[in-house]
Amino acid sequence: MKIAFLYNHDAVHQIPHTIPVASALAARGVDVHVLTSSAEQRETAASLIAPGVAAPGTAVTFHDLTLSWPNRLADHLLRPVLPFKRIAILREHATLLGSFDAIVVPETTTTLLRTRFGVSAPKLIYIPHGAGDGAAGFRKTTRHFDLVLLSGEKVRDRMLSGGLITPDNHAIIGYPKFDIALGRPVERFFDNDLPTVVYNPHFNPHISSFYPFGRAVLDWFAQQDRFNLIFAPHTMLFKRAIHITPIHKRIGWRGNLPKTLLDHPRIRIDTGSRRSVDMSYTRAADIYLGDVSSQIYEWIAQPRPAIFFNTGGEDRATSPDFGHWSLGEVITRVDALPAALDRAITNPDAFKTAQELRRDLTFSMTETPAGERGAEAILAFMARSASATG
Structure with a gap:
């Protein structure tokens, strides 16, 4: 049985969500x-494979998927508007991808193999990269997967109610990224004892607080002396200077950060290193500041204060896409931030109960690591499929 783990994106943030399952399958031969x-x-993938599994002679093979020069040029021109490279990779390597018994992915673009490029043989298996509430995690393309492996009841119930999965084509396995992140020591990033805020805005200009508020937020932290700040936005924010969302007709110009911020003793800026995607910052900080990133759910693995920017109006407060706003205080202006931070320090447990309830619905935690549970679910599914066709 040949099973592929495909990582086809502009950044590395999706890899920790599935690589523990690859390790567990390889360890089983x-x-x-x-x-x-x-x-x-x-x-990144090689560094996260379980120790010993990626050694010579074991069952892990790496493949580099490259583009022809015309497609590299087209990607350079079209990157701000659409994920051209991801689509071109699928098209150029369709024959290789069609040679596997199953393909495991942390995103939904891969369904184009089946719907557009005629690759029908491999089973498509989806492990979402995150467990948030945003609409991007509940796309109709989910219906094209043969098996969907989920973190817990919250995501499962919403996918079932939306007709994205069926009772028979999914399993709850927990959150594989926790297998990697939660066992490491918590790092210390400042040489003082001030409370640390992590600011984690999204890259999508339709929902991100960075475009209207980001520079003002950074300037405020630079001018005060009560808090440390880790600015660790969604890793895609600094992959492009311009972000466009054609559906919502929104354009976001990211801009550059002034050198004074880069050298500030109480501000750490990370626009996309490994630490920005491996929970180093969400584990080390005391207060979360953001908008819609699914990292809020990684944050509440250990309940702590959270503050959210609402940049889109009151109607968002009742949408399931913003359900995480029940886990902290919601503000609409930068000048409301100082008082919100004061309340977070004074009453850090104000949202603890809500966070614990939501955490337990979002993540299924057992003594068996999620990577192992994912491997078992895949092997059981492949055995059923073989039996049904045999």
């Missing part, structure tokens, strides 16, 4: 292939 579309992805 499955012929595992890791396919990456950049050197950074390959390096």
